[in-house]
Amino acid sequence: MSLQALSARLDNLESHVAIQRLIAEYAHAFDRRDEALLRSIWHADAVLALGAAFGHFVGVDAIVDSARQNWAHMPHMHHWMANTLIELQGETATAQAAVDCMVLHRELGQVQISGHYHDRLERRDGRWAFVERRFDLHYLTPLPHWKPVAGSEAPADTASA
Template identity: 60%
Template sequence: MNLETLAARLEALESRAAIESLISAYANAFDRLDPDLLRTIWHADAVLDLPGFGEGAGPEGIVAMAHNSWRKMPHMHHWMANPLIRIEGDVATATVAADCLFHDIEKGPVQVSGLYHDCFERRDGQWLFTKRRFELHFLTPLENWKPIAGSETFGGI
């Protein structure tokens, strides 16, 4: 194997790791109600589109949209799975399955499942989201659901 091939393989692995970290940071930012972390994963012209939940443009618009979501759903837990990532130079796309448990202040505990459609770009050597759109598969109220162990701060349940 020559050095060019090895360098290309290393770049592909580093890009994939950076994109997977962005996907994880998104879930952690929403679950921990962390606007500072959420702000760091978007390019200035990025868009987050969560049909039925809100839309935001640019890091500050996305954080503002998140604050609205956090008021309505003060507890969130995202599981991100099966990232199918395609990288072509400095542009990448991905689909990511999501299963989420939310405590909605009006509906109570709900399970939300769907698929994220993502776009990323590497600018000035840094991968960040340019677009993230959620495709809702289902939202299911979890009637009579109560945790029997865990944090007492779990959304006031």
């Protein structure tokens, strides 16, 4: 194998890892309420299109503002990203990822949100970041009888159960 071919394979692998990491960082940023991490995963002109249920936002400042609004209504989130598919085309890429998210909503209580993300990413100046992240909502389902009985998010009176 030529050095050029080996270099191309290595770049492909590194790009896949970088994009997988961006998808995970998106989930961690929302779950941890980490504005700095959330800002770091987008190019400045990025779009976050969450659909009718959650809104459409253009630019990093608008995306972070939308996160603040979501955190005000949903103070606890836990995202699970799965079944990621990535297609590289030089300095651009597309990705798809399934998501299940459990949230504690101030009005609805515990809610499960499920859907699919469709991503466009670009490598600019050597850095991969989201250009567009579009969410297709499969369902948003209140779970009225859901109650944690142990763990860091369980109420103090049930944490020892």
